[in-house]
Every structure is written in C-alpha cells, then in structure tokens.
Amino acid sequence: MDRHSTDRQWRAPSFRPCLLDSRLAGRRPPLLKSPIPKVPTMSLLKNRPEDEQLYKIRHSTAHVLAQAVLEIHPDAKIAIGPPIDQGFYYDFDLGKDEQGKIRTFTPEELEQIEKRMRQIVAGKHPFLYREVSAEEARQIFADQPYKLELIAGLERGAIDEYGNETATKPVISTYRQDSFEDLCRGPHVEHTGQIPPDGFKLMSVAGAYWRGDENNPMLQRIYGTAWRNKKELNEHLALLEEAKKRDHRKLGRDLEIFMFDEEVGPGLPLWLPNGGILISELEKLAAETELRAGYQRVKSPHLSKQDLFLRSGHLPYYAESMYPPMELEGVKYYVKPMNCPFHHKIYASKPRSYRDLPVRLAEYGTCYRYEKSGELFGLMRVRSMQMNDAHIYCSEEQFEQEFMAVIGLYRAYFEIFAVEKFVMRLSTHHPRGLGKKYVDNERLWLQTEAMVRRAMDNGGIPYVEVPDEAAFYGPKIDVQIWSAIGREFTLATNQVDFAVPPRFNLVYTNRDGKEATPLCIHRAPLSTHERMIGFLIEHFAGAFPLWLAPQQVRVIPITAEHNSYAAHLAQQLREQGVRAEADLSSERMNAKIRDAQLMKVPYMLVVGDQEVANQTVALRKRDGSRLNDLPVAQFVALLQAKIADRSLTL
RNA sequence: GCCGUUGUAGCUCAGCUGGUAGAGCGGCGCACUCGUAAUGCGCAGGUCAAGGGUUCGAGUCCCUUCAACGGCUCCA
Numbered sequence: 001m002d003r004h005s006t007d008r009q010w011r012a013p014s015f016r017p018c019l020l021d022s023r024l025a026g027r028r029p030p031l032l033k034s035p036i037p038k039v040p041t042m043s044l045l046k047n048r049p050e051d052e053q054l055y056k057i058r059h060s061t062a063h064v065l066a067q068a069v070l071e072i073h074p075d076a077k078i079a080i081g082p083p084i085d086q087g088f089y090y091d092f093d094l095g096k097d098e099q100g101k102i103r104t105f106t107p108e109e110l111e112q113i114e115k116r117m118r119q120i121v122a123g124k125h126p127f128l129y130r131e132v133s134a135e136e137a138r139q140i141f142a143d144q145p146y147k148l149e150l151i152a153g154l155e156r157g158a159i160d161e162y163g164n165e166t167a168t169k170p171v172i173s174t175y176r177q178d179s180f181e182d183l184c185r186g187p188h189v190e191h192t193g194q195i196p197p198d199g200f201k202l203m204s205v206a207g208a209y210w211r212g213d214e215n216n217p218m219l220q221r222i223y224g225t226a227w228r229n230k231k232e233l234n235e236h237l238a239l240l241e242e243a244k245k246r247d248h249r250k251l252g253r254d255l256e257i258f259m260f261d262e263e264v265g266p267g268l269p270l271w272l273p274n275g276g277i278l279i280s281e282l283e284k285l286a287a288e289t290e291l292r293a294g295y296q297r298v299k300s301p302h303l304s305k306q307d308l309f310l311r312s313g314h315l316p317y318y319a320e321s322m323y324p325p326m327e328l329e330g331v332k333y334y335v336k337p338m339n340c341p342f343h344h345k346i347y348a349s350k351p352r353s354y355r356d357l358p359v360r361l362a363e364y365g366t367c368y369r370y371e372k373s374g375e376l377f378g379l380m381r382v383r384s385m386q387m388n389d390a391h392i393y394c395s396e397e398q399f400e401q402e403f404m405a406v407i408g409l410y411r412a413y414f415e416i417f418a419v420e421k422f423v424m425r426l427s428t429h430h431p432r433g434l435g436k437k438y439v440d441n442e443r444l445w446l447q448t449e450a451m452v453r454r455a456m457d458n459g460g461i462p463y464v465e466v467p468d469e470a471a472f473y474g475p476k477i478d479v480q481i482w483s484a485i486g487r488e489f490t491l492a493t494n495q496v497d498f499a500v501p502p503r504f505n506l507v508y509t510n511r512d513g514k515e516a517t518p519l520c521i522h523r524a525p526l527s528t529h530e531r532m533i534g535f536l537i538e539h540f541a542g543a544f545p546l547w548l549a550p551q552q553v554r555v556i557p558i559t560a561e562h563n564s565y566a567a568h569l570a571q572q573l574r575e576q577g578v579r580a581e582a583d584l585s586s587e588r589m590n591a592k593i594r595d596a597q598l599m600k601v602p603y604m605l606v607v608g609d610q611e612v613a614n615q616t617v618a619l620r621k622r623d624g625s626r627l628n629d630l631p632v633a634q635f636v637a638l639l640q641a642k643i644a645d646r647s648l649t650l
Numbered sequence: 651g652c653c654g655u656u657g658u659a660g661c662u663c664a665g666c667u668g669g670u671a672g673a674g675c676g677g678c679g680c681a682c683u684c685g686u687a688a689u690g691c692g693c694a695g696g697u698c699a700a701g702g703g704u705u706c707g708a709g710u711c712c713c714u715u716c717a718a719c720g721g722c723u724c725c726a
Contacts, residue, residue, distance in 0.1 A: 089721095104654065206721030207653025214723045218653055221721070249719095253661080262699080262717055321725080367726090372651045373717095375724055385726065478726090490726060528726050559683040586681095587688085594687035608685055620686055 052187075054228060058083030060127060060177075060188045061117075061200050061226045065090050067180035068116040069222070072109070078182070079146040079210060079219050085486075086236065087200070087225035091208055093146065094220055104220050105205045113222070114202045124193030125178035129186060137172050140181060146210065147183050199233050200226035246484040248537035249378040255542050255599060257533070257550070258379060267376040267383030269530060274550035277579065278536070279386070279529050281548050283364055285416070285646075286388055286526055293409065295362040295390055300342030302366060306332040311503055312341040313439065317472035321369045339365035340497070340522060343391040344504040347518075352508040357518060358394035358402050364529075365389050379534030380489055388526035391497075393506065393518040399496075400455045402521055406494050407461060409525045410479060413492075418648055419539065422491070423480045424461060426452060427469035438472055439499035448496045448519075449475045471522075473499040479525075484538040491535055495522040543600045543622060546639070547646045553580035553639070554596040555617075558589045558608035565612045569605065569632070576636055578643070597622065602650055603639070621650045 062081035081090030094103035141147035210216035476495035557566035573580035
C-alpha cells in the first residue's frame with residue numbers, strides 16, 4: 001500500500017523516501033527545492049540508498065527517546081526529533097519550576113532515560129503507520145501545543161516542521177511504537193528491536209529555540225548518536241577523540257601559536273611568536289599573489305567618525321555587530337567592523353576614468369566586531385580580526401571577468417594548502433528582508449544575483465544557492481569549510497556590492513565622457529588571519545608545510561661537544577633566511593628529537609662527531625625518514641627549493 | 651545574548667560525606683656526554699577563577715560575577 005491510501009488503520013509502514021541526508025544534514029535538517037530554506041543547503045547531499053537503514057535507525061531512536069522522556073516527564077511537551085548527521089535529537093519543553101525558571105534535564109536523568117530507552121528497544125515494539133486528517137491529528141495531539149502548531153502548518157500546506165515553506169501540501173501521518181505516537185512522515189525501522197541497543201548513546205543536552213527563532217521559547221534538546229552496531233558506535237566515539245587532538249584550540253596552545261587572556265578579553269587573541277610567523281607568511285603569500293593579480297596595497301585606520309559608517313550603511317544595517325561609539329569633543333567615533341568605507345574614500349580620492357578600471361585596493365585590515373559572548377569559538381570566531389581584504393571597483397562589463405579572477409585566486413590558494421573539502425555557496429537576498437537586513441532595491445538585487453549566477457555557471461564552478469543569507473549590500477559567494485569537530489564556517493567570502501558605491505558618490509568617466517557608477521566586489525579569499533590559521537592548524541593537524549612552519553629546522557647536537565657546530569649551523573641557516581634553532585639544552589639526544597617531533601618541526605639535523613668531521617648533517621624529517629651524511633650546502637639547496645615553491649611534501 | 655556543564659601549579663588531572671592542598675609532565679639546579687620519540691637525583695612553583703554568604707572551620711555547601719566548553723541564535 002502506498003502512502004496515499006485512504007486506509008487509516010494501523011499498519012506496517014511502507015518505504016517512504018526521505019528528504020534528509022543523515023550524514024551531512026546540519027543541526028537543522030534542510031529541505032530539497034524549498035523556496036526559502038532557513039537552513040544551509042550545502043549540507044544537502046543526495047540520499048544514498050545504503051544509508052536508508054541508518055537513517056531509519058536514527059529516526060526511530062529519536063522516537064524511542066521521546067517515549068522514554070514522556071514516561072519520566074508525563075507533562076513534557078514534545079517538539080521535533082529528526083535524524084541528523086551522526087545521530088538524532090529531540091526537543092522537549094519541560095515547563096517551568098515554582099520560581100518560573102525553565103525546567104531542564106540533569107545529566108543523571110540522561111542516564112536514566114538512556115536506560116529506559118534500552119528497555120523499550122528490547123520490547124521489539126512495531127512502528128505502526130497511519131494517515132490522519134488534520135482534525136484527527138488535532139485530537140491525537142490535543143495536549144501537545146508544538147505538535148498542534150506543526151499540524152496547522154501542514155494543514156496550510158505551506159510550512160513544514162522546521163518552519164520552512166514547502167512546495168506541496170503534505171499528507172499528515174503518524175507513527176506509533178508501544179505507548180508512543182508521534183506526528184511523523186517516517187520512515188522507520190519495522191520494530192524497536194531493529195535499533196541496536198549498544199549502537200546508540202545520548203551525548204548532551206542543550207538549549208535550542210523552537211523553530212530556531214530566538215524570539216521563541218527555548219526548548220531542551222537531547223542529542224544522541226546512533227549507529228548500526230556497537231563497533232560503528234565505538235569507531236565514531238574514537239573519531240571524536242581523534243578530532244579533539246586536531247582541535248586548533250588545543251594545538252594552538254601546545255604549539256604556542258596563540259592564547260587568550262581573561263584580562264585582555266574574550267575573543268581577543270594574543271598571537272605568540274609562532275603565530276606571528278604564520279601571519280607574516282600568509283601576508284607574504286597574499287602580497288605576492290595580489291601584486292601579480294594587479295592589486296594595490298593601501299592602509300586605513302582602525303576607527304573613524306560616525307559619519308563614515310552612516311554613509312556606508314553600517315550603522316543602519318550592521319550596528320548590532322559594532323562596538324559602541326566613543327565620544328571625543330562631541331564627536332562619535334566607531335572602531336571599524338569592515339574596511340570597505342575607507343577603501344571607498346581612497347577610490348574617491350581622485351577622478352577615475354574607465355581606463356583606470358578595474359581599481360583593486362587591498363589591505364590586511366584589522367576589524368572589530370562585537371560578537372555575542374556565546375558565539376565566540378577559539379580562533380574561528382573572534383572579536384578582533386585581520387582580514388585579507390580587497391575591494392575591486394569595475395564596470396558592469398568587467399564584472400564577470402573580475403569575479404572569475406577572484407574565484408581563480410581561491411582556487412590557487414586552496415591548491416597551495418591542498419584544501420579539498422569545501423563548498424561554494426551563493427547567498428542571495430529575500431524580499432521580506434528588503435529595507436531591514438538588505439538595502440531596499442529589489443531590481444539591483446535580482447540583477448546582481450543573476451550576474452553572479454551567470455559568472456559561476458559560465459566558469460563551470462559548482463555551488464549551492466541559499467536565499468536570505470546575503471550581505472546587506474549585495475549577494476555573495478562564500479566558501480564553507482568544516483572545523484575538526486565538525487562545525488561549519490565560512491572561510492573565504494566574495495561579495496558583490498551595488499548599494500554602497502552610489503552612497504559614496506563613487507564614479508568614473510565612461511567612454512562617452514559621462515559619469516557612471518562602478519560596481520564593487522568585496523573579497524577575502526584568505527579569510528581573516530584568525531579563521532584561516534585556525535583552519536590551517538586543523539587542516540594540517542599542526543604539521544605545517546615547510547614554508548609555513550614556525551620553526552623549519554632544529555639542530556640537535558648529540559653531546560655538548562657538538563654544541564658549537566650546532567649553533568654555528570643554525571646561525572648559518574638563519575642567515576640564509578631559514579627559521580632554524582639549535583637545541584643546546586642538557587637533554588639527551590633522544591629527548592631532543594622527541595621534543596622537536598612534538599612541536600612538529602619539519603626538519604631535524606642531528607650532528608655528532610661524524611658530521612663535525614665531514615661538515616655534513618644527518619637529516620631526520622618529521623615523518624621519520626632520514627638522509628644521512630648530507631653536505632651542508634646540499635641541505636640548504638634542498639631546503640630553499642622546498643620553501644620557495646611552498647611544497648606540501650617534506 | 652539564551653539553555654546546560656565546567657573552572658585546583660605553565661599543561662593534564664587527584665583531592666571521600668566541610669577539618670587551612672597532591673601527582674605526572676613542564677621549569678630550574680646538579681650529575682651523566684649519549685647516534686634518531688622521554689637519563690637520574692634534587693629544588694622551586696598554588697590568596698584552589700573573582701567577590702560575597704553559611705559555619706568554630708570552606709578547594710569542598712549557597713549566591714553573584716567572570717571565563718571556558720557543548721549547543722541554540724548569529725557570523726569572516
């Protein structure tokens with residue numbers, strides 16, 4: 001029987017295709033072909049048949065979780081409980097306590113719930129499917145306000161359980177196992193016995209707003225992970241442990257790259273000497289690349305008068321992310337959240353002809369944004385950031401070529417770092433945000449969005465499109481990456497700005513001798529130092545390629561007798577521009593090697609009697625491979641060649 | 651900002667039901683002079699995140715603040 005059957009009796013479920021991908025779905029499951037997903041559709045991959053079973057296991061485990069919770073908290077109100085990447089969650093509203101505080105789950109309760117879940121699973125209760133009318137659904141869920149809200153949305157046929165619009169009017173259906181019936185479109189396993197009792201684990205409790213809207217009540221979300229069997233679960237848990245070791249916050253401390261200090265303030269990183277080297281290498285790379293690509297370097301102050309940000313639109317549209325003003329002699333000054341207004345002023349500093357275009361102004365500018373305290377995350381989300389910023393002013397005819405040249409920059413950089421796992425995302429406006437989140441000019445929005453789409457399509461660049469994620473001044477292409485612990489971030493960004501140039505009266509004289517307004521492309525292919533280095537630490541697991549490594553060579557004398565040769569070698573290398581240090585401590589050689597390995601120094605030079613006598617080095621690479629009896633000159637040549645082409649291999 | 655958890659030496663962590671702090675690593679000193687991932691011995695180091703409260707007595711209990719972590723919201 002298919003899902004459109006009018007038979008509303010309980011029956012075994014038929015297979016139903018699911019929209020959600022269980023591996024990559026984000027925190028909130030996305031939708032296919034939804035006109036306005038509020039969720040990142042880049043998380044969308046085609047559902048793979050081999051994952052159907054896993055999807056069902058996770059989805060069904062979520063239902064079992066809800067049953068267990070309702071048994072322990074009969075008054076709990078249930079919201080939604082979808083399968084997600086690596087597992088599932090379910091949202092609950094436990095009401096308020098006597099003091100009016102939101103009631104929450106305790107960690108001990110989680111254990112109790114998990115125990116009960118295993119009992120339910122052991123009961124081998126069948127999952128029974130039925131289709132119901134809206135009226136019937138309302139009766140079944142009469143005391144479940146969140147479900148009633150979902151039913152209303154389903155009935156209107158325009159809203160699904162995540163608050164997103166849907167194209168077709170859905171059928172209302174429920175699934176029931178044991179004593180628990182849930183509004184659900186499935187699919188599920190046949191009975192709870194198909195959920196491996198040692199394949200799932202409740203992971204954490206977290207607050208989550210109903211339908212992801214911070215104006216809605218906060219629900220209690222229980223996250224769980226679920227797999228086909230115990231082995232897969234253990235592998236997953238082991239993977240989480242491994243990911244922790246790559247976490248840039250841990251490696252950043254261990255490798256002495258950056259730190260935070262309570263007295264300095266949250267989200268304000270201090271770069272240690274090793275971090276300083278990473279920064280200068282990235283800036284060197286950017287400067288070389290941008291010189292070749294026809295950019296000009298500029299420099300602008302960290303703050304400006306209020307007037308500038310009023311004109312730029314930052315104060316009307318972006319004030320929430322800006323530090324409050326400081327007032328001096330009756331004038332308000334703001335610390336800059338972006339560099340653009342300054343670059344616009346530089347563009348406007350002299351008359352421009354169409355012959356001058358494109359004008360490409362680049363700057364590693366330090367910006368400050370007041371991110372809410374709970375949003376901070378190591379280096380990936382900070383309050384002071386140095387952006388690999390540039391603004392390209394061009395005519396409409398030049399747009400596509402310039403835009404693609406910027407995409408070319410991304411590709412060149414990603415090749416240097418061997419970044420393979422990323423997704424390009426086109427963020428467009430939504431009409432409901434015009435005049436609020438977005439500059440109010442729908443015609444130009446549609447026009448520039450079409451331009452970007454055309455450029456990407458012509459260039460054959462794959463991308464996903466996400467409405468309602470644009471910058472306030474125009475559409476953008478973001479490059480999405482994932483941190484070690486699986487959190488998604490925008491690394492680089494490439495934005496079209498049609499709104500601000502006119503506000504700054506930016507013009508050029510066209511062929512006909514008339515004034516025309518240039519388009520502006522904002523771009524930051526190397527992101528900010530903070531996010532880029534956070535990403536690179538995890539990407540390389542701290543083992544940076546030679547050119548980027550804070551310390552490239554460590555000279556290790558075998559005994560103190562070889563100290564002077566070691567020191568001399570290190571000095572010689574430094575004079576050739578190599579970052580080399582000699583370890584002259586009183587440790588034994590083995591300990592020195594271990595120290596260098598732990599600091600992930602690419603090259604170790606072990607020197608003893610033999611090397612002193614022959615004026616050679618014994619090279620030990622970080623990967624353990626060795627090259628003995630290498631003449632110094634030969635080693636230097638090898639080293640410099642690797643550094644010069646930013647080689648990824650040691 | 652919101653919900654939850656956590657906060658003991660530079661790092662990782664002990665410290666039972668309240669009786670004024672302990673280990674390993676790291677640091678420093680001495681000895682060892684060694685051929686590719688930890689030599690041995692000794693020493694120093696903490697107003698137990700900060701402030702307030704309960705108590706004869708608080709690292710341990712309560713409150714407030716701060717910070718970090720897991721999420722939500724938001725984002726380079």
